[in-house]
Amino acid sequence: MRIGELANATGTTTKTLRFYESAGLMPIPPRTSSGYRDYPSDTVHRIAFIRRGQSAGLTLAQIGEILHIRDGGNAPCAHVKSLLSERLKELDHQIADLLALRETVQSLHSASLTIEPAACAPNQVCQYI
Amino acid sequence: MRIGELANATGTTTKTLRFYESAGLMPIPPRTSSGYRDYPSDTVHRIAFIRRGQSAGLTLAQIGEILHIRDGGNAPCAHVKSLLSERLKELDHQIADLLALRETVQSLHSASLTIEPAACAPNQVCQYI
DNA sequence: ATCAACGTTCCAGTATGGTGGAAGGTCAAG
DNA sequence: CTTGACCTTCCACCATACTGGAACGTTGAT
Numbered sequence: 105m106r107i108g109e110l111a112n113a114t115g116t117t118t119k120t121l122r123f124y125e126s127a128g129l130m131p132i133p134p135r136t137s138s139g140y141r142d143y144p145s146d147t148v149h150r151i152a153f154i155r156r157g158q159s160a161g162l163t164l165a166q167i168g169e170i171l172h173i174r175d176g177g178n179a180p181c182a183h184v185k186s187l188l189s190e191r192l193k194e195l196d197h198q199i200a201d202l203l204a205l206r207e208t209v210q211s212l213h214s215a216s217l218t219i220e221p222a223a224c225a226p227n228q229v230c231q232y233i
Numbered sequence: 234m235r236i237g238e239l240a241n242a243t244g245t246t247t248k249t250l251r252f253y254e255s256a257g258l259m260p261i262p263p264r265t266s267s268g269y270r271d272y273p274s275d276t277v278h279r280i281a282f283i284r285r286g287q288s289a290g291l292t293l294a295q296i297g298e299i300l301h302i303r304d305g306g307n308a309p310c311a312h313v314k315s316l317l318s319e320r321l322k323e324l325d326h327q328i329a330d331l332l333a334l335r336e337t338v339q340s341l342h343s344a345s346l347t348i349e350p351a352a353c354a355p356n357q358v359c360q361y362i
Numbered sequence: 363a364t365c366a367a368c369g370t371t372c373c374a375g376t377a378t379g380g381t382g383g384a385a386g387g388t389c390a391a392g
Numbered sequence: 393c394t395t396g397a398c399c400t401t402c403c404a405c406c407a408t409a410c411t412g413g414a415a416c417g418t419t420g421a422t
Contacts, residue, residue, distance in 0.1 A: 108368065118369085123410060138418055140369055149357065156362050160341055161334050164409070170359060179353045181345070184361050188342040195335045199328065205290050206324045212289055213317040216310070224308045228278065230299055232313050233285050237398065247399085252380055267388055269399055293379070 107141045114151040121151075129154060129168050131175065161191055236270045243280040250280070258283060258297050260304065290320055 107118045124130050130150070133141045150171070157167035166187050173180035216232040224230075236247045253259050259279070262270045279300070286296035295316050302309035345361040353359075 106369075117411085119411060120409085122370095127409085136369095136418095138369080140418080153357075153359070153362065158409095160338055160362055162362075170362075174359070180359055181353055181361070184359050185342070185345045188338060188345055188361070191338050192335070192342055195331060195338060199331050199335065202324060202328050202331065206321070206328065209289055209317060209320050209324060213314070213321055216314045216317055224310055228282075230282070230303070230309055230313050232310070232317070233282065233289055233291075233299070235399075246381085248381060249379085251401095256379085265388095265399095267399080269388080287379095 105143050105145055105147075107143070110143050110147060110151070113148050114155070116151060116155075124151075124154065124164075127164055127168065129164060129171060160188070161195070162187060234272050234274055234276070236272070239272050239276055239280070242277050243284070245280060253280075253283065253293075256293055256297065258293060258300060289317075290324065291316065 105113075107121055110116075111118045111121055121130070125132070130147075133143050133147075136142050153171075154164075154167055157170070158164075170180045170184055170187070173183055212232055219232070234242070236250055239245075240247045240250055250259070254261070259276075262272050262276075265271050282300075283293075283296055286299070287293075299309045299313055299316070302312055341361055348361070
């Protein structure tokens with residue numbers, strides 16, 4: 105199948121597919137005599153996997169690692185487990201950071217609602233921040 | 234004061250200060266006869282404000298807006314209030330998104346711990362994802 | 363034969379907040 | 393007079409996942 109078909113079948117764009125290829129996520133596809141990429145039809149599964157990996161919050165680089173292990177003929181199970189638990193730890197950190205930031209912003213915001221703007225000194229930028 | 238002094242006094246670098254200037258966050262400073270930037274000493278407060286704005290999760294562009302209002306001789310109170318409440322909404326969105334993602338990753342990870350890797354079919358990339 | 367719709371490569375830009383380095387000018391101490 | 397620490401400008405690059413566009417070749421239908 106040609107690149108446009110594949111893009112249609114997977115809900116991506118030809119641009120994105122060429123980008124994935126340049127990023128090392130796709131095996132180099134064979135070409136037709138005129139130079140068009142000619143993908144085997146099971147490539148849709150590979151693209152679908154990439155999308156699922158992205159919705160799981162993995163980066164393209166991490167998804168690439170998994171694909172490379174599989175392409176090398178091995179089962180990527182162990183690596184996937186460690187990527188997922190790593191990602192889980194990162195998420196916990198990010199969530200904790202954002203919650204702390206939310207606290208900060210929340211209290212700045214509350215203060216900005218209660219303090220009189222008239223009390224604003226012109227020699228500083230902003231009393232709320 | 235010269236740029237290195239200012240950088241030292243505020244815990245930034247000369248690179249960063251020149252970057253802030255190019256980003257429009259700093260008033261154009263006077264120069265010495267030899268072409269060195271010569272900052273008024275209250276510039277440290279401006280830099281400190283920028284840092285506080287960043288720890289409140291504001292972008293440099295948003296911090297710039299506040300500074301411009303103040304530089305224009307007006308009190309930025311109203312704008313600051315709206316920036317903070319906007320930021321609060323964004324944070325709530327981001328946190329909700331991350332929590333949902335955490336759920337997804339969590340269940341994928343649990344599955345990866347219980348399912349037998351031996352059940353791994355070689356014709357798909359990874360059963361966990 | 364011509365036209366649209368597809369394909370190709372390559373280069374550049376998006377947003378964010380800087381960082382690194384080259385090539386050169388200035389200043390104070392020894 | 394030279395050395396080292398400072399300053400100047402400018403251009404390029406980091407990560408991330410694409411996107412836009414130019415310039416040109418191919419395919420299939422009318």
